[in-house]
Amino acid sequence: MNLSGVRTGPLLVGERVTLTDPKGRRKSLVLKEGALWHTTKGAVSHDDLIGGPEGVTVRSVGGVEYLVLRPILSEHMVSMPREAAVIYPKDAAQILMWTDIFPGARVLEAGVGSGALTLALLRAIGPEGRLHSYERRQQFADVAKTNVENFLGGPHPAWELTVGDLVDVISNEPIDRAILDMLAPWECLDAVGQRLIPGGIVCCYVATTTQLGRVMDTFRAHGGFTEPTAIETTVRDWHAEGLAIRPGHGTSAHTGFLVLSRRLAPGVTAPMRKRRPAPGAYGPDYSGPRPLNMPDPS
Numbered sequence: 001m002n003l004s005g006v007r008t009g010p011l012l013v014g015e016r017v018t019l020t021d022p023k024g025r026r027k028s029l030v031l032k033e034g035a036l037w038h039t040t041k042g043a044v045s046h047d048d049l050i051g052g053p054e055g056v057t058v059r060s061v062g063g064v065e066y067l068v069l070r071p072i073l074s075e076h077m078v079s080m081p082r083e084a085a086v087i088y089p090k091d092a093a094q095i096l097m098w099t100d101i102f103p104g105a106r107v108l109e110a111g112v113g114s115g116a117l118t119l120a121l122l123r124a125i126g127p128e129g130r131l132h133s134y135e136r137r138q139q140f141a142d143v144a145k146t147n148v149e150n151f152l153g154g155p156h157p158a159w160e161l162t163v164g165d166l167v168d169v170i171s172n173e174p175i176d177r178a179i180l181d182m183l184a185p186w187e188c189l190d191a192v193g194q195r196l197i198p199g200g201i202v203c204c205y206v207a208t209t210t211q212l213g214r215v216m217d218t219f220r221a222h223g224g225f226t227e228p229t230a231i232e233t234t235v236r237d238w239h240a241e242g243l244a245i246r247p248g249h250g251t252s253a254h255t256g257f258l259v260l261s262r263r264l265a266p267g268v269t270a271p272m273r274k275r276r277p278a279p280g281a282y283g284p285d286y287s288g289p290r291p292l293n294m295p296d297p298s
Contacts, residue, residue, distance in 0.1 A: 002152065002153055003122075003126070003127055003152060003156060003157075004123055004152075005073065005076075005119065005123070005151045005152050005153075007070060009053075010051050010052060010053060011031060011049050011050055011051065011052055011053070011054060011068075011070075012031070012050065012051075013031055013032065013033055013050055014030065014031065014032075015030070015031050015070070016028060016029065016030050016031075016070070016071060016076075017029055017031060017049065017054070017068055017069065017070055017071070018068075018069055018070070018071045018075060019037070019044070019058070019066040019067070019068055020066060020067045020069070021064060021065075021066055022064070022065065026075075026079075027066075028071065028079050029046070031046050031049060031050050032046055033046065033047065033050065034046070034047065039060055039062070039064070040062075041060050041061075041062030041063065041064040042060040042061030042062030042063070042064070043060060043061050044058055044059075044060050044061075044066065049068055054068055054069050054070050055067075055068070055069060056068050073089075073119060073120065073123070073151075074089035076119070076151055077089055077092065077116040077119065077120070078116075080114065080115070080116070080147045080150075080151070081114070081143060081146070081147065082113070082114035082143065082147075083113075083114060083137075083139055083140050083143045084113040084114050084137075084140045084143075085113060085114075086113055086114050086115075086116035086117075087113070087116050087117040087181060087205060087255075087256070088116075088252065088255050090233050090235045090252055090255070091205065091233060091255055091256055091258065092116065092117050092120045093120075094231065094233050094258060095117065095120075095179060095203055095205070095258065096120060096121075096124055098201075098203065098231070098258065098260055099177050099179065099201045099203045099260070100177070100201060101121060101124040101125060101177060102124070102125070103124070103125060103126040103128060103129060104125065104126065104128040104129045105124070105125045105129045105130075105176045105177055106129065106130045106132075106173070106174065106175045106176045106177070107121055107125060107129065107130065107131045107132070107175065107176065107177045107178070107179070108132055108134070108170075108175045108177070108178040108179070108192065108195070109121060109131060109132070109133040109134070109178075109179050109181070110133075110134045110166045110178070110179070110180045110181065110182055110185075110188065110192075111134070111135065111136075111180065111181035111182040111205075112133040112134070112135040112140065112141060112144045112161065113135075113140060113144065113181065114140065114143050114144055114147055115143070115144030115145070115147040115148045116147075117179065117181065118131065118133055118144060118148055118159070119147075119148055119151055119152075121179075122148070122152075122156050122158060122159055125158060126158070127156075127157055127158055128158070129158050130158050130160075130173075131156075131158055131159050131160070132160045132162065132171060132173070132175075133159065133160070133161045133162070134161075134162050134163075134164065134166045134169065134170070135161065135162075135163055136163070136164065136165055137163075138163050141161055141163050144161070145161060166180075166182075166188050166191065166192075167187065167188055167191045170191050170192075170195065171195075172195065173195065174195055174196075174197050175192075175195050175196055175197070175200065176196075176197055176200050176201075177200060177201050177202070177203075178192045178195075178196055178200070178201070178202040178203070179202075179203045179204075179205065180192070180202065180203070180204045180205065181204075181205040183211075184211075184214075185204040185206065185211075185215050186214050186215045186218035189202070189215075189218055189219065189222055189225075190222065193222065193224055193225065193263060196263040197263065198263055198264065198265040198266070199262060199263065200262065200263045201260060201261070201262050201263075202225070202260070202261055202262075202263070203258055203259070203260050204258070204259040204260075205256050205257070205258060206256060206257050206259065207255075207256050207257070209257075211257075212230055212257045212259060215228075215259050216228045216230060216259055219259070219261045220270070220273075223269040223270055224263065224264050224268070224269065224270070225261040225262065225263060225264060225270065226261050226262045226264065226270060227261070227270065227273060228259050228260060228261040229259070229260050229261070230257055230258065230259045230260075231257070231258050231260075232254065232256075232257050232258075233255075233258075234251065234252065234253050234254070235251070235252040236248065236250075236251045236252075237249070237250040237251065
């Protein structure tokens with residue numbers, strides 16, 4: 001088993017390859033002896049690829065030329081089978097950097113989805129780290145397990161997957177980092193904070209501004225975390241050909257927000273913010289967590 005999922009050398013039976021046509025359209029295939037891939041421009045024989053190198057071209061019976069390459073992790077993340085939505089490569093890259101995932105890290109992941117972020121985390125922590133993933137739904141966990149093991153070629157020794165509600169089944173082991181990809185991460189911050197080492201980082205991935213505001217206020221109300229920060233990442237393609245240089249038509253805009261904070265030492269509370277909430281920031285009917293520097297109207 002290859003723990004990184006990276007393969008080199010000749011293409012082998014059972015490997016997945018990506019064929020790209022002259023218009024940039026991609027097709028993912030699992031190589032099988034004697035198999036044919038049928039297109040509107042004729043068939044492509046798998047046997048023409050097996051045993052050869054990647055980075056070559058193959059021509060269909062109808063004369064269309066296809067570029068043949070092994071899929072890289074970012075391509076696999078967006079093309080693999082899924083039951084739940086995946087964290088896309090642009091957000092996974094930001095999570096790895098902003099949470100400072102390092103080789104040997106002890107990481108908690110809640111909301112495994114289809115296993116996309118799981119693969120990125122496993123590659124970053126390596127065989128000496130530990131990733132404990134939690135998923136509420138068995139069908140999601142099954143898909144994630146299959147996707148991870150298909151990409152790596154087998155089980156990863158650093159990965160443990162538990163099915164159940166995080167607060168109910170969370171392990172008591174200390175953790176260095178936590179990534180929460182769930183509907184209501186604010187409900188789990190206290191449980192996660194009890195296991196997170198001082199200086200450890202927690203990242204909440206949320207889709208809406210309502211979730212964004214709720215989780216940030218919960219961090220502040222808890223008192224045992226640093227002032228949270230929130231970021232959003234957009235990616236825009238560019239076209240450059242001769243003098244024709246312009247933004248491309250493809251833009252990956254909003255997918256989610258990342259809310260990040262660090263755990264303070266036991267017994268330490270967050271310093272009072274110098275900037276008080278704006279007047280009216282919390283209406284009279286607000287029933288959510290109350291930041292430490294927000295006066296109680298009662």
